[in-house]
Amino acid sequence: MISLVLAMVWNRRGQAVTLALLAMLAVASAVAAPAYLIAAERAVAEGQIATATPSELSLAARRTTDVQEDPSAGIKFPDVGRVLLLGLNGFTFYHSAEVPTVGLEKVDFFPTRLVFRQEICAHVRILTGRCLAGEGDVLLGERTAERLELRAGDTITLTAARMNGLARPPTYEPDGAPKRLTVAGTYRAIDTGEAYWGLHGYFVSVPGFEVGPGEPVFTNAGTLDAMNRTITAMAIDGIAQPGTLDADRLDVLRADMDRLRATSEELEESLQFDSGIPRLLDRIDEGQSGARLLVPVLSVPLVLLACFTIYLVVGYGAEGRQSELAVVALRGSRWWTRWWLATGESLVAVLAGAVAGCLAGQLLVNAAAALLYPGVGSAPALSSLRYAPLAAAAALLAAVAAQRRQLVSPVAKLLRRTPAADRRWLTVTEAVLAALAVAAGVQYYLSDQALTGVGLFAPALIVLALALLSARLLLPLVNRYAVRALGRGRLGIALAGLQLSRRPGGGRLFALLVASVAVAGYAACTVDTAARGRDVEARVGTGADQVLTVQAVSRQQLLAAVRAVDPDGDFAMAAVRIPAGAGAPPGIAVDSRALPAVAAWPEGTGGRDGLRELLHPVPPEPLTFTGPEIVLEVATTSKGLLRLAVSVAAPTGPAGEVVDLGDLRPGTHTYRASTPVCDGGCRLQGIKIAGVGTSTDVTGEVMIRALNTATPAPLTDPRRWRGNPHASLSATGDGLRAEVAVSGAVADTAWVQPAGTPLPLPIGYAGAPPASGTIADSGPAAIPVTPVAGLPVVPGLGRNAVLVDLEYADAVSIEPKLAPEPQVWLSAEAPADIVDRLSEQGLTVVSETAAGQVKAGLDRQGPAVALWFHVIAAILAGLLGAGALGLTVAVDRTRRTEDLAALRVQGLRPRPAGLATLWTYPVLVVIATAVGLLVAVAAWRLTGWGLPLAGVDPPDLPLPGWPRPSALLAAAGAVLAVQFLVAILSGRNLRRRIESR
Template structure:
């Protein structure tokens, strides 16, 4: 009996090979999903490690001692417990010891301390611009900016004294506490790469207002040991060496981090363990979680499509062998003989294909992974095969179920060429699929996490249900059209239409082709929508092609420097980020002259060309300026209580800002005069400040500003040219500007009198809701009133809730400008290669850079992007399944159609109608199925695509695309159409050749 079945297989070896290939694709699809997940998880980990910032590649254990130690060589800097915590059982890290003491004496101000630091191997990580490296006790290295400001060179001596913070004053200051230490400057250093992992998490080179220049004084351990210290911070930094953060030992690394954290907590309260490595591991886990959600979305419909394909093709083959099975039944063969002869041929082919599919699936993923993730590997494992038995069993069950009619039907039914359609069972099966699709879709809408449980099957069931519904609705229309064509004498069209509409199983073949196109189209939707989202994240999320962060500077200094480099605003834009508050959104203050050329812009946003005019309308009267350092004011005061007078000034030529304190207002008329260094080349009056002396002591009275020693006469007699905070009411006096005052020393009760040089309130463009408070946060003491002018879908680099305001106006309206901690320069693709050097020539030192291309490259290596390569693989497999099913169906139909059309030719059918009937039956079916499949893919995407984590588990607040580009969807459908149309045309030609040869 086995030999008979094998002979049957050999006799119809073409059909057997095709069926085996389909079974192989079915099992390969089931194997490919878990195998690809293994490769994807490794690729996600490798990508995150490769793009991790320095803070996520280091760890640090720190201990702070607050006891004042005597200056003695015997009193050393020890690292008790710290080293034990780090070094115990932890390999793969290079460790560097460091110690730090706050000091004063080098800087002319005590607003911040000078960091006096010992760091192991420091000379190997700095570039000496003068002098030599550290050798003995008393040697120090200073930064080149410090050397320039303090006019120090190698060989000079300095004195540093340990310091403590004085928190009783505002702002706090650092006071000396101990004897000074005489030191010798042996070298001047520059740091080539301040972001190097060697520097750990200490932030040595962070500079800014109230922080200092960001240049520690480096010394030897012996020097620090012999210094009388106040607060000493000792630490050991571990820097991961190549191979330590390896994708094969991440679990061990996480266990090590947890052990270190727990051990540090047990030792002592002053011991702190800090590392960004857990954040890296968490991000890897998040990426892997997204991959585990996205891969099954198309793995499930792919496997179901494969089983449907086997069911259809085996059924077609069984119908073609009904006459053989009728003879077996007529001879009274026993049921097991009849069962074996009916199913054996298909089962042998399916079983052989299933075994080959296990290997093919793994090899396919190996090849794909080698091409997409070079150097990562797929780490083949038995877990890749965990779904292979289920897929093989499903394929065998589908093969047996497809032949159930041939197993139980009587001889009379088997002898019929056109068996009756089992409409009731077919309708019941379709109803079951529809109910399951509805149930899965409902879970999508009611579940917090629809991609779990039964909801995971929703895309597959919706595609299958819509394909079946389309087949049930469309084929009757084809039959009606064929009947009309027959009555109209168009025999070729009529014969082709009747073949499609009345052939048993044609509806299922049409549904299969629709489903294969729909799966490919759905894959195109996910891949293209996700790619568009990554483009938006990279461009709009970054803000521009390149974003440079420069050293702290005032807004005026930033504007001056950027405009000197790019006067026309063609490639560079000055940007200051505005912090958000409880009732004020975050935003950007930008040089609107460059708004049309530089930043990325959201789709659907108003044109940028006119936005500059809206945010920066024609400038009101020019600012009040002083021509030289001699700042003088004539003021008449009549007050009850003590009031203090000050003016806020900004240098005309760059970054200088200062609040000039004149002291207490004296009764009567007096001239207040000071010499201000920042006004050497002129300066601008930001505002006049009048305040009380105590936060609860109220002072009232009248103050008249009679004159200012300005470059041009100040408009003091016109109160409309001035504005004030609520603590002052302005009016005209015969000889100046009068202010009726009620002030205290509190910030909110301080009077600021400011010249009108901007619109008021400032116009803004906003995304989301406009500021509820009608203000945005200023870097000075007050907020800035604003009025909403233009609505945007999103603000670049901020998101769907933010504002844009003109940087120049925001600076002019600020009563007390300060240094911006992280000013930015945005660049477009036209920026010259030497832009960093040109900015440095105008006082803007670049400290870090981010580019949209770098961000895009990082996003392409995250979980969603890596997982979606499987969707492309699924699209290819779906197209092949449809083509294979079509090829096998045509092969089974070939013999009977040859007999039918040959008989018609004998009875007088002309060659042309016969040719049309043979050539275009299945090509027309493919074209119609492709069109319907596109619609099914779009419908399934509309119903389920919104839930896919294409932007990760925590998507950014940006207007990400929700639909693919039409060209992407058409390209996917077109690729499937080409393959299946080619199969249909070649099969039609073969059939025509057979007919003409008879």
């Protein structure tokens, strides 16, 4: 019997090979999913490690000692730190110690950092002199040495310092004996961002003081040990060596981190352990979790589609061999003989294909991983084969189920060329599948939960159910059309239509082709939607194509510098972040004239060109002083002592200043003061009237009669001024009257400002306008605002933020200060030397964020990596459909040849016969492709929203929910091209067979 089955296989070896290939694809699909998931997890880990920050590649054990608490403490790294890090392999350790000192700088608001760091000379470039040699040697930063006019060989004196927290602002005061030191040389850090520097922030500058960038004074351990110290911060930094953070060592590394943290908590309180590695590991875990959700979304329908394909083609083959099986049944063979002869041919082919599929699936993933993630590898494992037996069993079961009728049907039914029509609306299988699909689709459409667990089967159930339903609905329509064509004498179309609608299994073939296109279309939906979403996250989430964060400067200086570089606002825009306040979301103040050209907006955002006019309707009208002297003539009557000050800001200065004019005296007096801020001219921000030295209320009238501004101040027009709640303004015959009620508290200060801009300030908002009607400012008072434009998103912030004009925000600020996070946003048209141009204008770039770099990082996160499997699934789905179509046509070829040849003998003309042979299956493919697209769109509408496509910790942005039509059409077109080619070639072969008879 075995030899007979093998002979049958050999006799129909073409069909057997095709069936084996389909079975191979089925098992390969089941193997490819877990194998690809292993490769994806490795790619996610390697991608996150490659883009990790230095803080995420290092760890530190720290201990701080105070000489007052431990007079005997020296610069000796505690054994407890070594015990903590003992047994931690793969790290290079560096010791460091730091003492705050004074004596080098003239200001005492911050200390000079005197630092010992192991192997310092290997990580700095010695510009003059030599590196550290003996006790008393120090290295100065190049800019510090240049500013203080110090050279190698000079001596300096440093004294350990302690912070005086009672001073406002806090100061550092000497506490110990001075130490005379020799400048051994000057240095420049080779790379301030390398992991060697750890988490210490050595090169962070001090904003607002002319001391240059942060440059610690480096020395050796002997020097620190020999001087009188106050507080000494000691640390052991561990820097991960190449290969330490590896996809194969993540579990070991996490166990090490947990052990270190637990050990440090058990040891003395003064020892602290810190590391960014756990954050990196958590991000890797989140990315891998996303991949584990996305890969099964299409692996499940792919395997089901493969089993459906086997069921279809085996059923077609069994129908083609019904006459053989009828002879076997007629001879009275026993049931097992009949069963073996009926199924053996298909089972042998399916089993051979299943064995090959185990290898093919892994090889496919290996090739994909080598192409997509060079150097990462797919790490073949036996776990990749865990679903292969299930897939093989499902394929064998599908092969047996497809032949169930031939196994149990009587001889008379087996001898019929055309089986009785199935008049059931739905089979039991189709009914169950439809019920499950409806339940899953409705549940996830109405709920607000992502596709997880059993819900991952929802796309597969919906696709298959809609494919079967479309076949049930469409083929009767084709039959009606064919009958009408026959009545009208259009024989070619009639024969083609009848072949599709009345041929046993025609509906299943149509459903299969629809499902293959739908799987490919669904894959296109996920891939394209996710890619567009990552682009929005990168560009809109960053705010522009490139964002430069600069060293802290005033808003005026930022505006002036950026406008000097880009006068027309074509590629650069000044921007300052606004923190969230009580009842107000975060926001950003921008130079709105450059907003349309520079800021990144989501697709379809209209009206952005008109934002300039809405946010900045009229230019500010400032009152300016032309020189350093400020003169006010003021008349005062009050119950209590008042003090007068003026807030001014220079257009290009580092910061503004509140100039104190002294106590107000009863009567009319002239008050004068000079400030270097106004040497080149400055703007009047406001006039400050405060109580002095008491918390009790002080009331009175202050009449401002004269100001030495460049243009006469409109003091007699109170509409040109505005006061805060502590100042009520009115006009007098020769000036401006302010009725004040103040106290010594900062919050109870009266301010009088020129009304040079609209107030409340116009703002654009995303989400809801500020409930408080204000936004935060640099001073104690908030800025009142009024919403003028609703936005889908504020670039750089998200769907709950505000947007305001920077020039307006600066003009209404009472106490100008340094901008907390000044930025320069750049478009793609920004010149390559933009950083140098900004430096020439006094801006120092401290960090850069490019949308392209963010996009590259997102492309290496879990969802983006996992979605490449959807591309593989789309290709396999198209091949399954093409293979099923080819095998179906091959099985059907003999019977159709006989039928059409007989019709030719009866007088059928060549043209109708050619139409019936050549265009039957191509038309079927075209219709199936169109319906498959609709099925893909429906499945995406019901389930696509639940897929985690946005990546790890996505920003609150309006991410696209639909793919581009071009992406869908491209995927469907690719499947159509392959299947249409198979259909055309098969039709030509059939036509040649008929003509040869």
